[in-house]
Amino acid sequence: MLHGIDVSSYQSSDYSTSGLGFVFVKATESTDYVNPEQSAQASHGRAAGLVVGFYHFLRPGSMTAQASYFVERCVSAQGDVLAADWEDTGVSCADKDAFLREVKRLRPQHRVVLYCNRDFWLDRDTTSYVCDGLWIADITTAGSPRVRHPWVFHQYSSSGGVDRDVADFASTAALRAWAAGSGPAPEDDMARWITGTVASGDQPTVVLVPHGTAWSSLPNRRLHLGLDVVGDRSASASVRVAAHNGSGWRVSDHTVTAASGTVDVDLTNEDEKVSLQTSGTGVSYAIEIW
Structure with a gap:
């Protein structure tokens, strides 16, 4: 920084x-x-x-x-x-x-x-x-x-x-x-941020995680989970994160609240895909790549 x-x-x-x-x-x-x-x-x-x-x-x-x-x-x-x-x-x-x-x-x-x-x-x-x-x-x-x-x-x-x-x-x-507007542009398959919302219910939201580009063959990756509930900053939701590293899954459970910012999960060693599941509403994700 x-x-x-x-x-x-x-x-x-x-x-x-x-x-x-x-x-x-x-x-x-x-x-x-x-x-x-x-x-x-x-x-x-x-x-x-x-x-x-x-x-x-x-x-x-x-x-x-x-x-x-x-x-x-x-x-x-x-x-x-x-x-x-x-x-x-x-x-x-x-x-x-x-x-x-x-x-x-x-x-x-x-x-x-x-x-x-x-x-x-x-x-x-x-x-x-x-x-x-x-x-x-x-x-x-x-x-x-x-x-x-x-x-x-x-x-x-x-x-x-x-x-x-x-x-x-x-x-x-x-x-x-x-x-100056001259920073290196990421390649098409390597966006700096991958963002979206997590669907509520039994069906998981699956996100493919890029492997790298000419800028970085093994990039750092971090998952940010957040919750938007208008008018209720005390609201919370549980999210199950399953990250695949090419040979197996690593599963962890996290609680996000509207007033507490993001919950962050390191994904650097998981280079295949991430599965997100929640029963709550308003949960969003952002995968940061650098």
């Missing part, structure tokens, strides 16, 4: 860059605020070799107007990441979707991501639309946010007066390549 921070006018423009690979700088808010420190803060990050991103704090109002305001006043350059900061309860899920789409339309050459906290993601989001990626805020272990959706950035702490993040990349070069 790659470490980074996000800053606004509350932080200085000469923040420490030691051990960091990226920085997000607040650019704008609504249609009447520009961070007076954004140019200096971005330049400081660039001088240290960091990947730079900018975010706009969403407020109620016209999403089209806010998107235009953001991209016109943001001091972004090619290869910078652009983000929507969704924290205001007066901004609906439809609003944030509209903002993301408009920013992407205006700046198609940039990666555009959604920032929100875990409560917004679980309780207010209804579409799972994140444009190019999710930046999730969840105060927990770095790199282990309690959501099942694939994420790109994780804000895990606010210690020392600054928000601290990690990115799901092994190096600054890898993040820079992704931000």
